[in-house]
Amino acid sequence: MAMTDRLHASELPIVHRRRWGAWILGAAALALVVTIVHAAIRARIVNVGVFADYIFDPLIVMGAVNALMLGTLALFIATVIGFVAALMRVSGNPILVAISSTYVYLFRGTPMLIQLIFWFNAVPIMFPSISIGLPFMAEPVFSAPTTSLVTPFLAALAGLSLAEGAYMSEIIRAGILAVDKGQRAAATALGMTQRQVLTQVVIPQAGRIIIPAAGNQYIMLLKSSSLASAIGYLELLRVATDIYSSNFQVVELLAVAAFWYLVMTAFATAIQTVLEKVFPQR
Amino acid sequence: MSIAPEQTHAVSVVSVSKNWGPVAAFTDVSFDVPQGEVVALLGPSGAGKSTLLRCVNHLETISAGRIYVHGDLIGYRPGANALYELSDAEISRQRQKIGMVFQHFNLFKHMTALQNVMSGPVHVLQQPKAEATRLALDLLDKVGLRAKAAAYPSELSGGQQQRVAIARALAMQPRVLLLDEPTSALDPELAQEVVETIRKLAEEGQTMLIATHDMGIAREVADRVIFMEGGRLAEDAPSREFFTAPKSDRARQFLARLLPAAH
Numbered sequence: 001m002a003m004t005d006r007l008h009a010s011e012l013p014i015v016h017r018r019r020w021g022a023w024i025l026g027a028a029a030l031a032l033v034v035t036i037v038h039a040a041i042r043a044r045i046v047n048v049g050v051f052a053d054y055i056f057d058p059l060i061v062m063g064a065v066n067a068l069m070l071g072t073l074a075l076f077i078a079t080v081i082g083f084v085a086a087l088m089r090v091s092g093n094p095i096l097v098a099i100s101s102t103y104v105y106l107f108r109g110t111p112m113l114i115q116l117i118f119w120f121n122a123v124p125i126m127f128p129s130i131s132i133g134l135p136f137m138a139e140p141v142f143s144a145p146t147t148s149l150v151t152p153f154l155a156a157l158a159g160l161s162l163a164e165g166a167y168m169s170e171i172i173r174a175g176i177l178a179v180d181k182g183q184r185a186a187a188t189a190l191g192m193t194q195r196q197v198l199t200q201v202v203i204p205q206a207g208r209i210i211i212p213a214a215g216n217q218y219i220m221l222l223k224s225s226s227l228a229s230a231i232g233y234l235e236l237l238r239v240a241t242d243i244y245s246s247n248f249q250v251v252e253l254l255a256v257a258a259f260w261y262l263v264m265t266a267f268a269t270a271i272q273t274v275l276e277k278v279f280p281q282r
Numbered sequence: 283m284s285i286a287p288e289q290t291h292a293v294s295v296v297s298v299s300k301n302w303g304p305v306a307a308f309t310d311v312s313f314d315v316p317q318g319e320v321v322a323l324l325g326p327s328g329a330g331k332s333t334l335l336r337c338v339n340h341l342e343t344i345s346a347g348r349i350y351v352h353g354d355l356i357g358y359r360p361g362a363n364a365l366y367e368l369s370d371a372e373i374s375r376q377r378q379k380i381g382m383v384f385q386h387f388n389l390f391k392h393m394t395a396l397q398n399v400m401s402g403p404v405h406v407l408q409q410p411k412a413e414a415t416r417l418a419l420d421l422l423d424k425v426g427l428r429a430k431a432a433a434y435p436s437e438l439s440g441g442q443q444q445r446v447a448i449a450r451a452l453a454m455q456p457r458v459l460l461l462d463e464p465t466s467a468l469d470p471e472l473a474q475e476v477v478e479t480i481r482k483l484a485e486e487g488q489t490m491l492i493a494t495h496d497m498g499i500a501r502e503v504a505d506r507v508i509f510m511e512g513g514r515l516a517e518d519a520p521s522r523e524f525f526t527a528p529k530s531d532r533a534r535q536f537l538a539r540l541l542p543a544a545h
Contacts, residue, residue: 180388182384182386182388183388183391185341185388186384186388186389186447186450187390187401188341188374189339189341189377189380189381189382190377190378190401190406190450190454191375191377191378191406191454192374192405192406193370193371193374194370196405196406200390200405201390205390205392208392279392282391282434282435
């Protein structure tokens with residue numbers, strides 16, 4: 001009996017178990033999404049005509065460009081600050097470690113909005129005028145009241161960069177720590193100086209490790225540029241707010257702004273994808 | 283004050299001790315490696331072999347004693363009352379002539395095999411790229427991996443990675459090659475191709491100090507065996523003598539455990 005069973009089994013086709021549960025859940029989720037979208041369309045939340053009128057409005061586009069510029073510049077400055085802070089943190093020198101950890105604690109621990117408003121208001125009070133002088137010259141080469149220098153743009157850039165620098169320093173530190181100790185030992189044994197070990201081995205490898213996290217931070221920064229509206233910088237949200245406060249088409253203008261944020265996010269995602277392709281982790 | 287060892291010795295280890303805080307890794311170890319000799323450092327795990335190797339190129343600092351490589355005091359400058367640690371740049375210069383091969387290969391993951399072999403000459407010796415490429419391809423040829431020049435370490439087998447690592451060390455034309463358990467992370471089959479590469483170097487007269495558990499290397503490639511146990515140098519004998527007539531009880535026990543059939 002058993003023998004014939006085995007003989008038959010070798011000739012029978014194989015049928016795999018269907019995953020019915022997943023299909024049922026998928027169908028339920030799709031039905032939910034359709035219901036919500038249908039309700040939104042029926043209620044005419046967004047007046048498509050108004051949306052189309054404003055989507056390429058010169059002021060809106062300028063606001064989007066300003067937001068992209070602010071977020072991108074802030075990312076670069078934050079990366080430099082974060083790199084220095086991360087190196088201080090892993091240096092082993094207690095003074096540098098303490099300074100770096102305090103910086104991260106303060107700037108990661110307070111809302112970005114507070115920091116932006118702080119730089120816009122506090123710096124001109126702390127330093128009423130800024131002068132740049134050269135030795136052996138009686139008159140400063142350059143002197144100006146600080147209020148005229150700390151524009152909304154600079155305050156926003158400083159605020160975003162310093163706050164983001166704290167996050168980036170932790171990301172970069174994690175990247176540096178993720179580089180295998182053996183890699184450093186091998187570079188050192190070849191006769192590389194500590195600087196060369198860093199530039200030839202640690203940074204190229206840590207750089208690849210942090211690309212996904214840094215891409216995430218870039219997207220977050222592009223959206224956080226909207227915080228600069230609070231100090232009067234003409235970025236996307238500020239422009240949209242100014243327009244809807246006069247024509248009361250609130251939802252349409254927020255949708256226009258959201259559209260451009262999505263475009264920026266797609267741009268950042270594309271850059272991240274390209275970087276991950278060009279510098280794969282091996 | 284400092285007694286310079288004979289210039290003919292590639293490596294001189296003079297009364298060296300290494301402590302990890304209160305724990306001694308090894309104590310009062312002394313031996314010389316003449317130019318062209320292959321010395322195997324044997325002993326049970328935890329005997330301090332790897333740590334000793336890492337002291338020779340100052341990857342680890344010593345707690346007492348001196349280490350000379352071709353007459354250069356490694357890592358320190360003798361002063362009136364003490365040895366003063368050299369600067370990063372000075373130690374790096376000393377390491378240029380001391381090659382090292384690691385248990386886990388430690389090839390630079392973001393570089394191809396060719397770039398790995400070129401990394402020393404290009405970045406450390408500032409050699410022109412064309413010249414370094416030629417040298418690196420020759421060395422890859424020598425370890426039988428010229429066809430893999432463009433492969434990344436993750437695309438190579440363990441044995442291939444270790445052979446590239448050996449080529450990378452040789453590219454600096456080291457006067458001494460330190461090998462830290464070069465076959466321990468490999469399957470016996472792959473270990474064999476690495477052993478063959480090391481044997482070829484030995485035949486060419488490359489001075490080598492090899493910490494190993496591989497009896498093939500110790501018995502067939504090494505000229506001499508230094509047996510360490512419990513942080514002490516227990517026996518220092520020509521390889522043949524060590525395996526046929528070990529003098530110390532500890533070496534006899536060690537061999538009886540490893541080679542039950544031979545005794």
